[in-house]
Amino acid sequence: MQKQKLVLIGNGMAGIRTVEELLKLEPEAYEVTVFGSEPYPNYNRIMLSPVLAGEKTVDDIVLNSYEWYAENGITLHTGDPVIEIDRVTRRVRTAKGEQVGYDRLLLATGSYPFIIPVPGSDLEGVIGFRDIDDVETMLESAKTYQKAVVIGGGLLGLEAANGLLKNGMDVTVVHLLDTLMERQLDKPAAALLQANLEERGLKFMMEAQTAAITGQDRVQGVKFADGSEVEADLVVMAVGIRPNIELAQSAGIYCERGIVVNDTLQTYDPSIYAVGECVQHRGQCYGLVAPLFEQAKVCANHLAKLGFGRYEGSVTSTKLKVTGIDLFSAGEFNEGDEDETLVLQDPAQGVYKKLVIHDNRIKGAVMYGDTLDGTWYFQMLRDGTDISGFRSTILFGQHDLGDAGHGDERILSLDDSAEVCGCNGVSKGEIVDCIVKKGLFTLDEVRAHTKASASCGSCTGLVETLLASTVGEGYSAAPSKKPLCTCTEHSHDDVIASIRDQELKSMPAVREAMEWKTPDGCASCRPALNYYLLAAWPGEYEDDAQSRFINERAHGNIQKDGTYSVVPRMFGGLVKPDELRAIADVADKFDVPEVKVTGGQRVDLFGVKKEDLPAMWADLNAAGMVSGHAYGKALRTVKTCVGKSWCRFGTQDSTGLGVKLEELTWGSWMPHKFKMAVSGCPRNCAEATIKDFGVVCVDSGYELHIGGNGGIKVRVTDLLTKVETEDEVLEYSGAFVQLYREEAHYLERTAPWVERVGLNYVKDRMADEHGRQALFERFKFSQQFAQHDPWQERAEGAQAHEFTPLKIVG
Amino acid sequence: MTNWIEIARLEEIPRLGSRVLKTDTMDIAVFRTNDDEIFALKDSCPHKGGPLSQGIVHDHAVTCPLHNWKIDLRTGEVLGPDEGCVHHYAAKVEDGVVSIRLREEATAL
Numbered sequence: 001m002q003k004q005k006l007v008l009i010g011n012g013m014a015g016i017r018t019v020e021e022l023l024k025l026e027p028e029a030y031e032v033t034v035f036g037s038e039p040y041p042n043y044n045r046i047m048l049s050p051v052l053a054g055e056k057t058v059d060d061i062v063l064n065s066y067e068w069y070a071e072n073g074i075t076l077h078t079g080d081p082v083i084e085i086d087r088v089t090r091r092v093r094t095a096k097g098e099q100v101g102y103d104r105l106l107l108a109t110g111s112y113p114f115i116i117p118v119p120g121s122d123l124e125g126v127i128g129f130r131d132i133d134d135v136e137t138m139l140e141s142a143k144t145y146q147k148a149v150v151i152g153g154g155l156l157g158l159e160a161a162n163g164l165l166k167n168g169m170d171v172t173v174v175h176l177l178d179t180l181m182e183r184q185l186d187k188p189a190a191a192l193l194q195a196n197l198e199e200r201g202l203k204f205m206m207e208a209q210t211a212a213i214t215g216q217d218r219v220q221g222v223k224f225a226d227g228s229e230v231e232a233d234l235v236v237m238a239v240g241i242r243p244n245i246e247l248a249q250s251a252g253i254y255c256e257r258g259i260v261v262n263d264t265l266q267t268y269d270p271s272i273y274a275v276g277e278c279v280q281h282r283g284q285c286y287g288l289v290a291p292l293f294e295q296a297k298v299c300a301n302h303l304a305k306l307g308f309g310r311y312e313g314s315v316t317s318t319k320l321k322v323t324g325i326d327l328f329s330a331g332e333f334n335e336g337d338e339d340e341t342l343v344l345q346d347p348a349q350g351v352y353k354k355l356v357i358h359d360n361r362i363k364g365a366v367m368y369g370d371t372l373d374g375t376w377y378f379q380m381l382r383d384g385t386d387i388s389g390f391r392s393t394i395l396f397g398q399h400d401l402g403d404a405g406h407g408d409e410r411i412l413s414l415d416d417s418a419e420v421c422g423c424n425g426v427s428k429g430e431i432v433d434c435i436v437k438k439g440l441f442t443l444d445e446v447r448a449h450t451k452a453s454a455s456c457g458s459c460t461g462l463v464e465t466l467l468a469s470t471v472g473e474g475y476s477a478a479p480s481k482k483p484l485c486t487c488t489e490h491s492h493d494d495v496i497a498s499i500r501d502q503e504l505k506s507m508p509a510v511r512e513a514m515e516w517k518t519p520d521g522c523a524s525c526r527p528a529l530n531y532y533l534l535a536a537w538p539g540e541y542e543d544d545a546q547s548r549f550i551n552e553r554a555h556g557n558i559q560k561d562g563t564y565s566v567v568p569r570m571f572g573g574l575v576k577p578d579e580l581r582a583i584a585d586v587a588d589k590f591d592v593p594e595v596k597v598t599g600g601q602r603v604d605l606f607g608v609k610k611e612d613l614p615a616m617w618a619d620l621n622a623a624g625m626v627s628g629h630a631y632g633k634a635l636r637t638v639k640t641c642v643g644k645s646w647c648r649f650g651t652q653d654s655t656g657l658g659v660k661l662e663e664l665t666w667g668s669w670m671p672h673k674f675k676m677a678v679s680g681c682p683r684n685c686a687e688a689t690i691k692d693f694g695v696v697c698v699d700s701g702y703e704l705h706i707g708g709n710g711g712i713k714v715r716v717t718d719l720l721t722k723v724e725t726e727d728e729v730l731e732y733s734g735a736f737v738q739l740y741r742e743e744a745h746y747l748e749r750t751a752p753w754v755e756r757v758g759l760n761y762v763k764d765r766m767a768d769e770h771g772r773q774a775l776f777e778r779f780k781f782s783q784q785f786a787q788h789d790p791w792q793e794r795a796e797g798a799q800a801h802e803f804t805p806l807k808i809v810g
Numbered sequence: 811m812t813n814w815i816e817i818a819r820l821e822e823i824p825r826l827g828s829r830v831l832k833t834d835t836m837d838i839a840v841f842r843t844n845d846d847e848i849f850a851l852k853d854s855c856p857h858k859g860g861p862l863s864q865g866i867v868h869d870h871a872v873t874c875p876l877h878n879w880k881i882d883l884r885t886g887e888v889l890g891p892d893e894g895c896v897h898h899y900a901a902k903v904e905d906g907v908v909s910i911r912l913r914e915e916a917t918a919l
């Protein structure tokens with residue numbers, strides 16, 4: 001099939017993000033051509049402020065290198081703006097005369113800095129603050145000139161002023177109103193900010209209306225409406241932005257303030273989409289990246305013709321990127337008549353916090369000096385959380401609610417292996433690395449990529465601090481992401497994905513495709529690869545005994561003296577007298593030093609010589625018993641209680657259901673060991689709520705619990721759902737096992753796995769009926785190949801070399 | 811006159827695996843690497859006597875099954891960060907036959 005042509009006009013943050021999202025969904029759908037007027041690949045515009053302040057270099061802020069475009073087969077034209085769109089022939093034309101046809105066109109032309117149309121505004125030395133060229137002009141000017149005037153006391157203006165000040169200029173900020181950042185701050189916070197900036201050496205002229213810029217060729221001063229005047233060698237206008245819509249307008253695409261789009265980011269011409277600052281959606285234009293990235297995601301989904309996902313507008317929050325100033329603002333921070341406000345003010349510490357509340361819900365927040373809890377408030381604002389329960393302490397922050405509260409600075413001094421997010425097991429190094437490598441700059445992105453702070457949220461402040469310090473103050477050498485082992489740079493997830501997507505079917509194929517550094521791996525990666533291949537290609541991949549840990553190779557637990565233990569399976573904890581007799585007989589016959597009842601409702605024979613194993617297994621097989629896999633990363637036991645057949649409280653046949661569960665799942669290899677239990681009533685004698693999969697029977701059916709662990713770190717299960725029939729229990733258990741088999745990391749039990757991916761993720765996958773059934777089918781398919789008793793195979797002679805010495809020499 | 815003893819055919823030892831050779835006094839672990847080299851070590855880890863023959867073989871090393879110490883098959887030395895050494899024996903493959911030399915010969919002759 002011939003690829004469709006996608007042309008992107010605007011090589012900036014929103015446009016390229018859309019292409020990235022599209023490549024993730026449908027890498028082959030389009031032949032992509034990108035036009036950008038700037039002579040650079042896509043860079044992080046936000047970081048121009050740190051570049052100006054000398055905290056970063058231009059190279060640091062490139063998001064997509066030229067190689068990225070080449071690797072993804074994207075044709076890039078830089079330094080060549082598109083000047084015409086012909087919607088009839090579906091072609092675009094550039095200033096240099098390049099012409100390209102399109103099937104879909106994406107407009108992401110961003111915006112212009114607004115230049116106040118006063119006399120002299122076209123003089124040399126009068127600029128906006130928008131792109132690399134502007135920053136270079138400012139840096140150049142700082143070398144030869146002294147006096148700078150920044151018009152506009154908003155976010156951009158203050159960041160420009162701070163940068164110029166750091167470059168040694170004498171800077172005056174001119175503002176039309178009497179308070180700074182009036183769109184983000186209330187008066188008290190603005191006053192604190194102004195005082196702090198004055199201390200740093202910035203000058204302010206408030207309530208000053210610019211009337212003209214004076215000078216011959218180059219600017220010499222700024223004149224105000226009241227007749228006063230100030231000297232200037234450089235004027236930066238930062239009074240606002242104007243969506244860049246001229247090109248769209250000239251092509252007859254409907255625009256108001258911005259290019260008007262619907263909830264799928266489509267313009268009035270259905271083959272033309274638009275994203276970013278040039279867009280007007282439901283009457284709103286945005287000037288921050290978070291909403292633009294949300295648009296990019298939805299737009300990519302529609303370009304990929306998946307057709308779901310709608311953009312319904314965004315609530316935004318702001319921070320000022322001036323190092324050393326903590327400021328946060330979100331929502332409606334000036335109270336209306338119906339609203340209430342909560343204020344905390346500590347002038348000595350320079351802290352000010354205000355929440356605007358309506359009906360016990362947060363409408364807006366302004367914080368100065370201590371912004372640790374900004375994201376927490378913002379989250380509650382967006383979720384519409386009812387705060388009545390903790391209203392009296394809310395201003396003291398989240399840690400006052402009993403969650404782990406941490407000071408900002410502490411985290412910076414910890415080393416990279418320090419765990420930041422306990423729920424998801426994410427270390428400081430992983431977070432920092434992900435921010436650097438993936439070019440992240442919002443909390444939500446860090447959450448999506450690392451899951452840090454995505455669960456209980458108590459570490460949100462720490463993640464924020466890391467984000468700020470990583471992107472805000474220049475970072476040193478990036479630590480590497482957590483590889484599977486020292487033989488590779490790839491993570492578990494990379495390996496799982498490559499095996500599946502590139503259809504890698506042998507260990508050498510994986511090592512070659514993923515550039516392993518060792519010829520045949522090590523004792524860490526070989527078992528992992530063997531498992532991943534086995535799980536991905538049931539029936540096709542041939543198990544590699546030499547890559548199994550000895551317990552799984554010898555099908556018994558190695559003891560400290562080199563002997564082995566033997567644990568036959570007792571389905572659901574049930575046992576027949578004949579089986580007990582057979583166990584007693586082998587114990588006698590092979591001089592077993594110790595016999596013990598295990599914590600898993602079966603019997604363990606300890607201290608067996610390796611050479612005796614096959615013969616002993618043959619005897620047990622003869623009595624109808626198979627391997628209990630007490631040694632394997634595999635289904636272990638299904639513990640049961642007596643249930644309704646005998647117990648006066650029992651509600652269902654818990655023992656019988658346990659037997660069925662074990663019959664369904666025994667023999668399956670897993671990322672780690674897997675234990676189940678069925679209790680006949682909520683008294684829970686089988687301890688089902690600390691198992692990987694636990695069933696608690698109730699009168700009306702079965703509660704299914706997941707992710708429990710009774711080992712090193714006890715974790716109580718989460719309730720997955722409630723079902724009515726045994727068949728449903730079996731389907732859910734098989735589907736859950738399969739999801740765990742396919743997606744968890746090797747040696748990760750269900751408890752840390754569920755915490756890493758999030759309970760909601762697992763719940764969603766289980767709630768989706770088709771998906772669940774498909775997982776269950778895949779599980780049953782792979783069980784065909786797994787349910788052969790390894791003991792029987794070996795008793796019959798398989799792998800005999802494992803159990804017999806070479807020979808005996810004198 | 812040599813002390814070489816034929817112990818097995820090469821294919822009797824699995825690649826990246828090992829077999830145990832029993833003697834009157836002790837066990838010897840005989841390893842085969844991926845490139846078909848053969849090495850022999852006393853089957854007892856310098857750490858706590860773990861049976862090295864039961865470990866995972868990779869490159870020219872084996873990882874002990876009990877506590878994951880890594881031992882260099884060529885020298886019997888423990889690879890960092892741990893320290894120690896296990897006795898190793900000369901071993902060779904000729905025409906597909908594996909032999910080892912249990913007692914050191916007076917090689918000067």
Ligand code: SRM
Pocket residue numbers: 557558559565567596597598599600601602604630631636637673675690708709710711712713749
């Ligand atoms: C035999 C048994 C103890 C007993 O005498 O009762 C046992 C014995 C061992 N357990 Fe266990 N565990 C036994 C029940 C348990 C239980 C209880 C249960 O299953 O109800 C737990 C806690 C529940 C859980 O897993 O969530 C348990 C948590 C562990 C852990 C910690 C796992 C964790 O996630 O934190 C380990 C270490 C590991 O797997 O890495 C472990 C590891 C071991 C090993 C395999 C140690 C090893 O690697 O050599 C022990 C093997 C002894 C041997 O030489 O054969 N054993 N172990 C139990 C066998 C049950 C069975 O019939 O299969």
Ligand SMILES: Cc1cc2nc3c(=O)[nH]c(=O)nc-3n(C[C@H](O)[C@H](O)[C@H](O)COP(=O)(O)OP(=O)(O)OC[C@H]3O[C@@H](n4cnc5c(N)ncnc54)[C@H](O)[C@@H]3O)c2cc1C
Pocket residue numbers: 009010011012013014015035036037038045046047048049080081082083108109110111129130131156159244247275276277278286287288289290292319321
């Ligand atoms: C100094 C500064 C600091 C900022 N700080 C923050 C912050 O802290 N947090 C935050 O969320 N946001 C911040 N922003 C805003 C953020 O950078 C923008 O919201 C974002 O870059 C907009 O993305 P976009 O793709 O819509 O536009 P852009 O990134 O501007 O991309 C548009 C691109 O299209 C090109 N173009 C225009 N017309 C054509 C044409 N006809 N043909 C070819 N190419 C064309 C432009 O040259 C430009 O490269 C900051 C912006 C600046 C300037």
Ligand code: SF4
Pocket residue numbers: 641642643644647648649650651679680681682683684685686
């Ligand atoms: S689970 Fe309930 S019914 Fe079953 S044995 Fe325990 S207490 Fe009795």
Ligand code: FES
Pocket residue numbers: 855856857858859860874875876877878879
């Ligand atoms: S006995 Fe070998 S590592 Fe401990």
